[in-house]
Amino acid sequence: MFETLKKATLDKIFVLMAEYAADPRDGKIDLGVGVYKDPGNNTPIMSAVKKAEQRILDTAKTKTYKGVVGNKEFSSAIVDLALGGVVDKSRIRTVNGAGGTGALMILLQVLGRARPGGRIFISEPTWPNHIPLAENAGLEVNYYPYFNTTTRGVDFDAMLKVLDDLTSDDIVLLHGCCHNPTGANLTNAQWDKVVESLKRTGAFPLVDLAYLGFGDGLEADAYGVRKVASSLPESLIAFSASKNFGLYRERAGVAIAIAKDSETADVVSSQMQNIIRGTISQTPDHGAEVVRVILEDKELRAEWEAELTEMRERMKRLRVKLADAIRQRSNSKDFDFIAEHSGMFSLLGLPEDVVTKLKLDDAIYMINDSRINVAGIPEDRVGELADKLLAAVR
Template identity: 40%
Template sequence: MFEKIKAAPADQILGLAEEFKTDPRTDKINLGVGIYKDESGYTQVLATVKKAETILLEKETTKSYLSILGIPEYGLAVQKLLFGDNTTLTDDKRIQIAQTPGGTGALRLAAEFIKCQLGSAKVWVSNPTWVNHNGIFTAAHLEIAEYSYYNSETKDIDFVAMMTHLETASAGDIVLLHGCCHNPTGIDPNNVQWQKLANLCNEKNLLPMFDLAYQGFAFGLEEDVAGLRIFANTCPELLVASSFSKNFGLYNERVGAFTLIGRNDQEAATAFSQVKSIARVIYSNPPAHGAAIVTKILCDETLRTEWVQEVTDMRLRIKAMRELFVTTIRRESVGTDFSFMGRQNGMFSFFGLNKGQVTRLKDEFGIYIINSGRISVAGMTQSNMDLLCKAIVAVI
C-alpha cells in the first residue's frame, strides 16, 4: 500500500539544518534555523531553567496526565505576561487559555477552531511571513489571503499597502499579526500603527490573531506586547498563539499557549469548550515538564528577576551582532548599505537575497540561509562575522 506514496519535499528550515549537520567544512555557518546561540555558537540552557528544574525534580511526585488545558498556574502566569497584572479581562472572565505543545501547536489548534466554528472565513497573512504559517492553515483546509507588509526598496514596513489590502477583507475574516520581531523581516508596526490596525479590525468586524513567539527580544517583555494590549483594549474578540521556545530557551520542551478573548464571560467559555474538544482529538493533553519550568520561574520573584536579565542579555547580544554586521560589511564594501539592520528587531533579518545568491553562499562559502533570503542574526558571532560579510559582498 505504501509503494504509491511519493516522497514529501524536505522542510525548508529543518531540512536545511539536517544538510548543515552533514557538511564536513569546519568554518560553516548556520543562519537558517531560528535558534538563539551565544558567542561560542552554542545554545545554552538558561541558568534559571536549570534552577527551576532542580526544584521541580526534588518535589515531583507523579507523572500523571495533565488536564486538557494543562497546568492551571501556567495559564495564569501566561495571562499576566501577555496582558499585565491588572487587566479587566480577568475580572470580566473574558479570557481563556490552554497550554499547548509549542507555538506551532497553538497555531494548529487555532486553525482547527477557525475551520470548525467560524465557517468559510479567510485567514490573512503578511507577505512575507513565517514559512510554516501557510502550511498550518492549509492543512486545516482554510483559505489564505495575503496582505502587503514589506517594501523591498526601503527595507521597511509598507504600512499604507498593508492597510489598503486589509480594507478589502470581509467581515469575519481572520487577520494574523506577528506580535513583535516579525518573522522574517524583523520590522514591526509602531504603537500608532498598531492602533490604526486595531481600529480597522474593530470597524470591519475582523478577528485578529497574534503569533507571539519572541516576546522580550525586540525592546523588552512589556514593550513587546504593546500591540497585543492595544488590540485587547480595542477589539472585543481576539486569538493569541504564544511560545516560550525562544525567551526561555525551551526549544525541545514544546511550551506554548493558545489564548481566546471573548466579548463576555459566557461567550468566551462556550467558544473555549470547542477549543478543548479540538485539543482532545489532536493531542489529548499537553506535556508537563516545560510548562512547569515556565510556571516556576514566572511565579518565583527571585527566579523571575534573574530570567528577565537573561532575556535582556540575549536581546542585547542580538542587537550587538546587528551593529557589528553593519560596520563590518561597510568596511568590506563601501557602497553596500545595510543600515536597515539597525531598524529591525529580533532574531531575523530579511536581506531579500535571491535563490541563486543563497545557493552560492551555501556551495561556495558554507553559509546556510533559507531560500527566501531570511538570515538568523542569532547565528552571527564576532568570530564568523568577517567570513560572513565577505561572502555576502561576493554574492551581491
C-alpha cells in the same frame, strides 16, 4: 496500503540543517536554523530553567494527567506576562498548546469551526508553517503585503490597504513582534492604525506571539498584542515559550482566547478542549511547569529576565556590528536595515542564486529566501562575513 501515498515535501529548513551538519568545512557559518545561539554557537539551557528543573525534580510527586486545559497556573502567568492586565480575566480562557505551533493549531481549528472555509489573511512573507496550519483547519489562505523589498521595512500602506477591505467574516494573522522571517516590525503608531482598521471592518485578529522579549523588551514587545486585546471585543493569541525560555523541544505554549463576554468565552474554551481531546488528548507539561516555577518565583524570574535581556542585547549588538562592517566596506547604507530590524531574523533580500553561492563557495548557510538568524553571526568574524556577503552580491 502505502502505494497511494506520495512523498510529502519537508520544510526546507530541515534539509538545510542536514546540509550544514554534513558540511566538513572548518569555519562554516550557520545563519539558517531559527534557534538562539550563544557566543560559543550553542543553544544553551537557561540558568533559570536549570534551577526550575532541579526544583521540579526534587519536589514533584506525580506524573498523572493534568487535565485537558493543561497547567492552569502556567497559562495564567503567561496571560499576565503577555497582556499585563489589560483585559478582564472573565473574558479570557486558556489551554496549553504543544509549543507555539500547538497553540496556533488549536486556535486555527477553532476559527475553522467558527468560519468553515473562511478567509485568513497572512503576511507575505511569513513563517512557512502558518500556511499548512491554516489549511489543515479548513481555512482559505490569503495574503496581505508586508515587506518592502527596496527599503527592507514594512510596506505599511500596502498592508493597510488590504486590511481596510476585509469583512467581519475574515481573519487576520498578525506577528505580535519580531516578525519572522523579515525582522521588520510595526511601530506602535502602525499597530494603532491596524487596530483602528480591524475595528472598522470587524475582521478577526489572531496574534502569533513567538518571540516576546526578543525585540525591544518584554513590555515594549507586548504593545501590539495588548493594543489588539484591549481595543477589540474578541481576539486570539498563540504564545510560545520556546524561544524566550529556550525550551524548544519541551513544547510549551498557551492558546489564549478573549471573547466578548464570559459566556462566549466558555463556549470557545469547550471548543479548544474538544480539539485537544480529539488530537493529542493532553498537552506536555514539563516545559509548562518550568515556566510556571520561574514566573511565580521572584528570584528565578529576575534571573530569567536578566538572561533574556543578555540574549536580546547580544542580538542587537550583532546587528549593529554587521551593519557597521558592511557600511564601512561598501560606503553605502544599503545594509543598515539589519541594525534597524528587531528580533532574531532579518530578510536580506538576496536572490536565491546568491544564497546558494554563499553556501557552496563560503559555507555560509541561510534560508533560501535569504533570511538570516542574527544570533548565528560569529562576533569575532563579523568583518569576514561582511566581506563575503559583499563579494557575493557584487
